[in-house]
Amino acid sequence: MALKEAPLPAPQRTPRPPAPNRPSGMQRKDAWWIQPLLTALVLGGFAIYATWRTFENAHYRFGPYLSPFYSPEIVTGWKVFGWTISPALFILPFPLFFRATCYYYRKAYYRAFFWDPPACGVSEVASRRGYSGEREFPFVLQNLHRYAFYFAVIILGILWWDALLAFDFHGKIGLGVGSLIFLANVVLLSLYTFGCHAWRHLSGGCMNCFSCSGAAKTRHSLWERVTHLNENHALWAWLSLFSVVLTDLYVRGLATGAIHDIRIF
Ligand code: FES
Structure with a gap:
């Protein structure tokens, strides 16, 4: 006698939890927006400051101190429409490209400026139609990061030389607050660069x-x-960014007479 197979039970579905009262794709209740907002403010502020200092083309040297924005100092005397081309225009593109293509900064500014997505567990704002990642211009340039690293190492070597010169006061070894700031700056830059x-x-x-x-x-x-x-x-990325600005601000303050360097010996 043939045995009759018992019918299989209908598949059970796990009931979904009730939908939260938040926009589609949003799974976070905390203040996730603080981090991208701070990133946008700091990076935006840095971009404005660096642009202004580049075109100011003044107050970048005082005694043994040379601002990292203008090092190495390339003075050509070239003029365009009566404006002397700033040496910073020849230098800054290299460290800026290094930072702009840095894996950590990419994450930070994609979140802060493109909201793509702005944080973990938060959906993107913009449509992904036509999104090609880093395979097309301009983001394909991010793949040049390792070459930017080579240039960054050269510039870092020059900044180490500047930091040593910051201890040279008219041919004698000395120590000023500026010397310490320059030293701290290159140490932080080295920690950032060699953690690449x-x-x-x-x-x-x-x-x-x-x-x-x-x-x-x-x-x-x-x-x-x-x-x-x-x-x-990430820590070295932010600290070194702040130290570069602080070092430049210090040199500018000395050069304009707004502050005085304290000599320790
Ligand atoms: S990944 Fe950040 S400097 Fe290379």
């Missing part, structure tokens, strides 16, 4: 074995140090 994702890849990427040779072990130990810096990349 591109540098992390260069130091330890494309390897199958970290212990197979002396060179591989050296690369592994370098990679570990870079990884350590990279874990706090």
Whole structure:
């Protein structure tokens, strides 16, 4: 006698929780907008300040101190419509491009300015139609970050030289508050630059074995140090941004006579 199969029970669906009284796609109740707002204010303020200082073309040197916005000082004397071209125009594009293509800053300003999305768990505002990520101009330029890193290292070397010169007062070693500010600035810039994702890849990427040779072990130990810096990349990104502005403001304050450098010895 053939056995009759029992009918399968109808699939059960887990009941959905009631829809929250928030816009579609929004899953957060906290003040998620504070972070993108602060980012927009700080980065927007920096862009305005850097542009103004570039075109001011004055008050960038005092004694042994040379503003990082104008270093290395390239003076051509070229004039356009009676305006002497600022040396900062030749320098700033390199560190600015390095920051603009930085993996961390990309996340920060995509969220702050494009709201794409503005935070985790918050839906995008703009339509994604036609969105091509970083495969088309202008965002495809983000892929040049590793080349920007090479230029950033050269500029960093020059800024280290400036920081050493900040201890040279008319041929004698001295120490002013400015010397300490210059030193703190290059240290923070180094922590930011050498925590770069591109540098992390260069130091330890494309390897199958970290212990197979002396060179591989050296690369592994370098990679570990870079990884350590990279874990706090966002912190160094912000601190070094503030220190560059503070250093420039300090030199400008001295050059305009608004403040005086305190000599410790
Ligand atoms: S990823 Fe931030 S500087 Fe390279």
